[in-house]
Every structure is written in C-alpha cells, then in structure tokens.
Amino acid sequence: xxxxxxxxxxxxxxxxxxxxxxxxxxxxxxxxxxxxxxxxxxxxxxxxxxxxxxxxxxxxxxxxxxxxxxxxxxxxxxxxxxxxxxxxxxxxxxxxxxxxxxxxxxxxxxxxxxxxxxxxxxxxxxxxxxxxxxxxxxxxxxxxxxxxxxxxxxxxxxxxxxxxxxxxxxxxxxxxxxxxxxxxxxxxxxxxxxxxxxxxxxxxxxxxxxxxxxxxxxxxxxxxxxxxxxxxxxxxxxxxxxxxxxxxxxxxxxxxxxxxxxxxxxxxxxxxxxxxxxxxxxxxxxxxxxxxxxxxxxxxxxxxxxxxxxxxxxxxxxxxxxxxxxxxxxxxxxxxxxxxxxxxxxxxxxxxxxxxxxxxxxxxxxxxxxxxxxxxxxxxxx
Numbered sequence: 030x031x032x033x034x035x036x037x038x039x040x041x042x043x044x045x046x047x048x049x050x051x052x053x054x055x056x057x058x059x060x061x062x063x064x065x066x067x068x069x070x071x072x073x074x075x076x077x078x079x080x081x082x083x084x085x086x087x088x089x090x091x092x093x094x095x096x097x098x099x100x101x102x103x104x105x106x107x108x109x110x111x112x113x114x115x116x117x118x119x120x121x122x123x124x125x126x127x128x129x130x131x132x133x134x135x136x137x138x139x140x141x142x143x144x145x146x147x148x149x150x151x152x153x154x155x156x157x158x159x160x161x162x163x164x165x166x167x168x169x170x171x172x173x174x175x176x177x178x179x180x181x182x183x184x185x186x187x188x189x190x191x192x193x194x195x196x197x198x199x200x201x202x203x204x205x206x207x208x209x210x211x212x213x214x215x216x217x218x219x220x221x222x223x224x225x226x227x228x229x230x231x232x233x234x235x236x237x238x239x240x241x242x243x244x245x246x247x248x249x250x251x252x253x254x255x256x257x258x259x260x261x262x263x264x265x266x267x268x269x270x271x272x273x274x275x276x277x278x279x280x281x282x283x284x285x286x287x288x289x290x291x292x293x294x295x296x297x298x299x300x301x302x303x304x305x306x307x308x309x310x311x312x313x314x315x316x317x318x319x320x321x322x323x324x325x326x327x328x329x330x331x332x333x334x335x336x337x338x339x340x341x342x343x344x345x346x347x348x349x350x351x352x353x354x355x356x357x358x359x360x361x362x363x364x365x366x367x368x369x370x371x372x373x374x375x376x377x378x379x380x381x382x383x384x385x386x387x388x389x390x391x392x393x394x395x396x397x398x399x400x401x402x403x404x405x406x407x408x409x410x411x
Contacts, residue, residue: 080367130161193243
C-alpha cells in the first residue's frame with residue numbers, strides 16, 4: 030500500500046474537523062487569537078542567573094527541521110542556504126566551512142570528519158572537512174538529518190525506508206524497506222546509534238537494525254495507537270530521541286512518551302501525553318511538553334511522574350535539553366528558560382536574538398541554541 034504523508038499542522042487541522050463543529054470555533058480562535066489562547070506571560074524572576082551565554086555566531090535563516098551534530102569537541106551546523114560549518118564547542122572558533130551547493134531540506138549529521146545533509150532536490154550530500162565528496166539522489170523525500178557513523182551514512186526517508194551508503198565513495202550498501210502505516214508524518218523522525226546497533230523510528234516503534242547488513246534485530250513499541258481513523262492513529266516517533274545508558278526514550282506524535290531497553294529490545298514504560306516535539310532526558314528524568322506547552326517530567330527508571338509545570342503554556346516551546354541539573358527550553362520569542370530539574374520551577378532565563386528557538390544540542394557541558402534567524406548561542410549552565 031502506498032503511504033501518504035501529512036505535516037503536523039495538517040494533522041491538527043484534520044483532527045479538529047474530525048472532532049466536530051464545536052471544535053472548529055476553538056481552532057479558529059487558536060489560529061487568529063483570543064484571550065484564552067494567548068501565550069503565557071513571562072514570570073518575574075528575581076534570583077541569580079543560573080546560566081550564561083559564552084559565545085555566539087550568526088548564520089543564515091533556518092527553515093528546515095534542524096539537527097546539530099555533536100562529534101567530540103565541536104558542533105556541526107547547517108543553514109538553509111546550504112552552508113555547513115564546524116565550530117569548536119569551547120569558543121565558537123570556526124574549524125572548517127563548506128557549501129552543499131543548494132538550499133537544504135534537512136539538517137546535518139556528522140562524525141567529526143564527514144558531514145551529511147539533504148538538499149531540496151532530495152540529494153544526499155556528503156562533505157569531508159568541508160569539501161563536497163559525493164552526492165546521491167534519494168528515492169523519496171527526507172526531512173530527518175542523516176546519521177554518520179562507522180564510515181557509513183544512513184538516511185531515513187519520509188516513508189521510513191532506511192538507506193546505508195559508504196561515506197568514502199557514496200556506494201549504496203543496503204536498504205531496508207518494511208511494511209508500515211498507510212499515513213506518515215512529515216516531521217524529523219528517529220535515527221541514532223546505540224553501540225553496534227542502528228536505531229530507527231518505524232511508526233510508533235523503535236527498531237534495532239544491524240548497521241552492516243540492514244537486518245532487523247529487535248523492535249519495541251513506544252505507543253499503542255488508538256483512534257477511529259488514520260489521522261487519529263498516527264503515532265510516528267518524533268526526533269530527537271535520547272539515550273541514557275541502556276535506555277532509549279522517545280515521543281510518539283500526539284500519543285505518548287516512553288522508554289525502551291536497548292539491550293533487551295523491549296519496552297520499559299510509556300505515558301499517554303499529546304505533543305509534537307522531541308524530548309529531553311538525563312540520568313534521573315525524562316522531560317517533554319504537551320500540545321499546550323505544559324511540561325512534565327517522569328522518572329527515567331520507572332516512568333513515575335516527578336513534576337509538571339504550566340508556566341510556559343502556548344509559548345511554542347522547543348524540545349527540552351537537560352544540563353547540570355537544569356532543564357533548558359526555548360520559546361517563540363527567542364528566550365531560553367532554565368528550570369530546576371527537581372521541581373520544574375523557573376530559575377532564570379537568557380535572551381537570544383528575538384526569533385524562535387529551533388533546537389538545542391549538547392556537547393560536554395555546553396549547550397548550543399539555534400534560532401530561526403540563524404543565531405547560534407552557546408550556553409553554560411551554572
């Protein structure tokens with residue numbers, strides 16, 4: 030069966046229409062404004078700063094699902110115009126710069142030497158220390174950043190096909206086509222590594238794949254889709270997923286947040302919660318926002334609720350990131366909020382360039398924040 034693709038915005042609109050006429054008026058108000066749907070006002074904070082911006086850099090606007098690669102000691106970033114840069118995590122110094130040759134449709138993956146992006150012509154473009162070494166046309170569109178590991182480049186297409194290429198010459202090594210749901214989400218999915226296993230989001234499941242042969246090793250469900258139609262049952266896994274020890278945790282679109290034991294290939298726990306963004310975690314908690322930007326934290330070990338926080342409702346939050354016992358999360362005004370990991374209370378905030386926070390990435394003890402206007406801000410949490 031040929032699969033269809035929906036964007037997350039269209040899913041929201043269709044869900045509203047399926048819910049009945051009474052929902053249409055509230056959806057209209059949420060789009061065009063009423064007092065009940067205004068973003069929450071920022072809190073007045075009086076305590077000391079719990080983080081600081083240690084360096085910043087400017088690039089081109091970001092109009093695609095950005096992923097920042099974090100090989101040892103550096104951040105590798107890409108802009109919508111095709112520029113790809115490696116920046117030293119310590120001071121933002123540019124280590125190398127390259128150009129993919131055209132505008133991008135997906136973010137960057139890198140192992141420190143090779144960097145891979147996907148352009149709007151749906152070509153996988155691989156650079157070696159900033160120089161383009163090969164391009165390869167992909168069979169179906171891609172919005173997830175490629176993964177570079179073990180001198181191989183992995184791509185995940187919108188129909189959840191996985192392709193593996195030799196990083197040196199672009200030779201296709203294998204492809205994995207698996208039957209799946211008739212409807213898929215046009216949002217960056219899950220593609221990551223765990224030891225010698227490739228981890229792939231396949232609908233609501235995490236799959237462990239042999240990276241050498243493309244054979245399935247195990248799969249475990251993060252969500253159990255429910256609903257009366259394809260839209261309501263859509264529960265694709267949304268990146269970024271996170272790894273803590275042998276646990277892998279991810280969000281299933283509009284359905285749940287859950288963790289899987291990668292050693293056993295089995296589900297550990299999941300909690301029903303709506304939402305469309307990726308999650309954050311450290312060795313104690315998993316944090317995620319719901320569709321109204323209410324934040325929740327669950328204990329990593331068993332999924333018990335640790336706290337919930339509603340001070341950022343409707344502020345169009347980014348996926349969270351955890352650093353030094355704080356939760357960092359960005360909003361539509363370019364504010365980065367720092368929360369206490371134990372309580373969810375806001376401790377301080379940092380302003381960037383006033384445009385929406387697109388993503389946050391972690392390298393060692395430094396978080397890199399990327400904004401829609403192309404701003405890069407490195408933050409240390411105290």
